[in-house]
Amino acid sequence: MYLEKFKLNGQIALVTGGGQGIGLACVEALAEAGAEVVIADRDPKLAAAGQAELKGKGLDTETVIMDVTDSARVTEVADELVGRFGKVDILVNNAGIARSETPAETVTDEHWLNVIDVNLNGTFWCCRAFGKHMLAAKSGNIVNIGSMSGFIVNKPQEQCFYNASKAAVHHLTKSLAAEWGARGVRVNAVAPTYIETPLNAFVKTNPRMYDAWIGGTPMARMGRVDEIASVVLFLASEAASLMTGSVVVVDGGYTCW
Template sequence: MISYSEKLRLDGRTALVTGGGRGIGLSCCHALAEMGARVVIADVDAAVAKAGQEHLAGHGHAVETVALDVTDPTQVTAVADELNARLGAVDILVNNAGIARSGTAAEETPDELWLNVNDVNYNGVFWCCRAFGRHMVKRRSGAIVNIGSMSGYIVNRPQKQAYYNGSKAAVHHLTSSIAAEWAPLGVRVNAVAPTYIDTPLLGTLEGADKLKPDWLRDTPMGRLGEPHEIASVVAFLASDAASLMTGSIVLADGGFTCW
């Protein structure tokens, strides 16, 4: 007899979450730890990672931290190799690290902005998939969840952000491409495509306060998403409850893409 609740458990597994010190990443760490996983917060900012660790300790979850700049493929490989050697395996990878920028028209986009957004949002996802995934492929076991965006499907309005939208669309297709390669090798790769989520990152968007009424008007549910609502989807995709899912891009957008 199948135990559906047990399929959602992650006991005995190790999960690493990039950008795990705050926002969606921290909520993912909380969800994965609550479901039984050993969690590693990976963040480029050691102070943010430490604060996230202390926050989770206050909720009864002891987690580790590691410094990680996802834009540095050499460092990513070194961290993946060290953690797999020391912990036995990293069974779950959540590629959450990302940056949000908007407000610059395509024809005015400086090289630095394009390169910075894509280096974190797209290249960083690939470097981590490659470094941690090669260990999963060898073990013929593992689950990867990438954080994409509804912006990979639609053109946000009224703000201009072709550089961001393109980076997330790339993550979606990368997810499907790697999933197809690794499915016969026992490794599942999926993605979550969130709507606007109420996090500090959202506040970094130029003119966010003025744009918010437009975003809410375009959302059937009429509200922003919360980090825990994305973390729940991530934790499900990381679990055996999603054992038939790979290459899926799961929209969690309050109905935004319905219109």
Template sequence: MYLDKFKLTGKVAVVTGAARGIGLATVEALAEAGAAIVVITDMNADLLRGAVGAMTAKGYRVEGELLDVTDAKAVQRVHDAIVERHGRVDVLVNNAGIAISNHPAETMVDEVWNKVIDVNLNGLFWCCRTFGKGMLERGAGAIVNVGSMSGFIVNRPQEQANYNASKAAVHHLTRSLAAEWGARGVRVNAVAPTYIETEMNAYVYDDAEMYRHWVGGTPMNRMGKVDEVASVILFLASEAASLMTGSIVLADGGYACW
């Protein structure tokens, strides 16, 4: 009874920004849980082809779609194409995101602020709005947004007011959509990870001071791994989390405790 709740048998899932890192780990988690198809979206064509090939080689049913989430019309086109092929989308994971750090607020230029907000907040909303509308029409669906512990704390030593603000907004957007859509069958939750071992964060190993702050500020005394975040996403996407909506689940190794 209980283990079955974690399965996604027959579900159609979409993961944005999924050609590597947390996104690709999430694709594998959803596919392993029995999803009928997982659509990998990314704006990098080469990475997308590689991700589809890697997952297909493991025996998972996946497809690829080029998508820049900041383009609302492109989001609609991709949604419509997936629905035309598969009839619906049951699970949406909004993973696409960027960070541009080490820009003090007083000298941050408009371009740096806008780029992060456009991807992390606007793009995520375009996807929630478009895919969520289809879910509401069917009266069922699960959306999982990838937020960050940076929506709860202010990171150090890097200055990144743009990123922190975008992720705090993602968390409250998650709650807002959950409140609007909960009675209509669509659950919306978020995961808020700590620093994760990904290509985007690899630079920290060359910066002793930053690494000391990142790991030294974490009670578990380590960075997280992509599969650890993907596991939380799988839980939130599944019926095991059927009573949860509007939840922001910290997966931060205890970082926010201090």
């Protein structure tokens, strides 16, 4: 009975920023559970490379080129996929950027707007476009990738723009959950800690930053992409059928201190 709740056979899923890192791990987790997954990425090479990597593991996926900041394109993709498959059951909003280590007083308009545009606006455009179809079907499941940075202020890197964008994603998650819960659509979020990805590899050559990151984590390590994807799979499945508006912190204990 319980293991069946984690299976996603017959479901259609889309993961934004799905070509690498946490996004690709989410694609793998959902596909392994039986879903037909579409990798959405703005970079055709990343999308193709991610698709090829999963093909090597025996998992078939599709790709679509989509920039989440282009609301018209997001709507077009949502409409096209529903036209093809008849539905989209699961949306994972993973696409995001950080551009950290910039003090607030030197943040340019372009910098601020770029991070907000990708992390917050892009998440909302996707929720809106795919959510309309889910509401019409009276069924759907959205998982947003937030961050522990939506709860705390990171150190030593300055990133007020990123922190604000992720806090907004968390509250957007709760707001949509409240609006759509009685209409069959669940909306939850995952708030990860620092994750071992190519983008974070630099920290191992920066002792001050690495010590702050790891010294502030009770588990004394960074997370892995599969550890985030596992929680996404749980939230996307019937195992989490009573959960909506939740922001699940997956941080190795970082926010405890």
